[in-house]
Amino acid sequence: MNENWLFHWNRIREKLWVKPLLMCLLSIAAAFLATVADQPGIREWMPKVSKESVETLLELVASTMLVIAMFSVGSMVAAYASASSSATPRSFPLVLADDTSQNALSTFIGVFIFSVVALIALKNDFYEQAGVFALFTLTILVFAIVILAFIRWVDSIARLGRLGNTIDKVEKATASAFEQRLHMPYLGGQMALSSTPQGVSIFRESIAYLQRVDMVRLQLLAEKFDLKVHVQSVPGTFCTPNRAIATVEYLNKAEKLGDEGLQALGNCFVLADNRTFDQDPRFGLVVLCEIASRALSPAVNDPGTAIDVIGTLVRLFHQWADGKQRKMPEVQYDRIYVPGLVEQDLFDDAFTGIARDGAGAIEVAVRLQKAFESLSAIGFKPLAKAARVHSQLALARSELAMALPQDIDAVRSAAKF
Structure with a gap:
């Protein structure tokens, strides 16, 4: 509540x-x-x-x-x-x-x-x-x-x-969303099963972003109708009428939900035109990446802001790694199965745009490699793996974008880790 x-x-x-x-x-x-x-x-x-x-x-x-x-x-x-x-x-x-x-x-x-x-x-x-x-x-x-x-x-x-103040506000909102997700890695539910769930799929007619999942109400409905709910769309997902947001698994094979019951379950998924920072930590990473990409555009040409954003992202991922190594919190909603956040997806949101738009800027490319080195040294394996993958991608982009051999050698040297 x-x-x-x-x-x-x-x-x-x-x-x-x-x-x-x-x-x-x-x-x-x-x-x-x-x-x-x-x-x-x-x-x-x-x-x-x-x-x-x-x-x-x-x-x-x-x-x-x-x-x-x-x-x-x-x-x-x-x-x-x-x-x-x-x-x-x-x-x-x-x-x-x-x-x-x-x-x-x-x-x-x-x-x-x-x-x-x-x-x-x-x-x-x-x-x-x-x-x-x-x-x-x-x-x-x-x-x-x-x-x-x-x-x-x-x-x-x-x-x-001002730009610095805006970056601070986005960092604060993203850190808050990270902390909330670390306390409830599956929104308070259970970890989603690796296999594809069998049951009745729930669809929504709206074409919008999923802002929030009302876990309390979803749990009450699952207990009332004696079923399990496998969430397939997490906050931040762009939902369309042909994309299932959840799958219902009946525990009592004799009872089946009608259209009203499925609609009540579907209404637990709040859709709107825009994403929010509350249950969607990836949105904060996307916004930070957008700020850096705009700063790297030829019209602005402000690599210092991109470097500032890279430092902000490193702090956020350190927070994420520290939180992931804590003790797993207790399950609050035992009938709901929710997929967790994948570190590779987080890195895609945070660094892909910066690596693409800053590939030709030596100061940004080197700073990005140093950020990946710092994140790979934390000791959290999923984060280290994602950092190495993005380091190789950023290096490949820089090799294509840079013309001066000395600049390419500097980036390769920073990516040796």
Whole structure:
């Protein structure tokens, strides 16, 4: 259930309107909270404050907050455009979900709503003398929050959308997806059988990417209908109507699922137009590879970014190797069989594009061979095997792309491991 909540929470975070709406509701509640000071037993202790001074302060806040909010939106849109153009459009959801920017925008809009509501209530004598002082105190507090939020936001917006910041966000999201998959290597189910499962195949009519498998609901349905479910499409798979997403194996041969039962099982597989980072660690590797490939294009010609991405990939694969050598976690969903991630596929996603587009750049080719050497020395055999295979492929590409014999010798020397 925690995994389901996390998936939906991540989708909510990608919506720019959610936090401003919540802050608006809190601001309206805060404006009316000042009336509590007018209750008997409290108002006697409140000092007197000029009503006109509070009105002036609220008018100042109301006149400036909307301008600042519009300025912040313009800056955020520019940062989003920069992230999509300089890195890759696939990184846009991560930049959009930046907490600092969303919190700052929500604060500015919320304070504007607070000042307008409080000003209307004040001019209509909604507050008594104690309430006016409480409103004055709240306004000073809100003003201090705005100043702190603005300073923090300015520090963040200077980096938001920049290429290095985007790479860091993608690395963080990919590392989180890796860690989640390491704790549940088969999404909490059992390892898929090596043989082809026999049973009834489940298809979906949609043509889209598989974003998530609702393992909790799938387990409940499997127990209800007394069957096993062999998952054939993992998150990140591009699904089509002719491609089975799962196969149902009946344990009780006398009972058969109808169309409604098969549809209920199929609905446990969430499809959408785009891939997400949650249950799909390979997507993060694809995005990082895209960033490096764009940097290596003739229009950009930035091999330093590609080298930075290679270092990021090495860190991620070290994390993967360390996690794979831990103790295997317990099975949570014993009726569901899920294929695991294959290291060769992970390397294909991460390094194929970089090796192809950076084959003619000596600094990138050598750095790539050093990365493969580092990964092969970890001691995790599947990773070492994939590193050697990709080292040979990258060397072959460099030999075809490079014209200077000295450059080719340098790459061969780095690939000797």
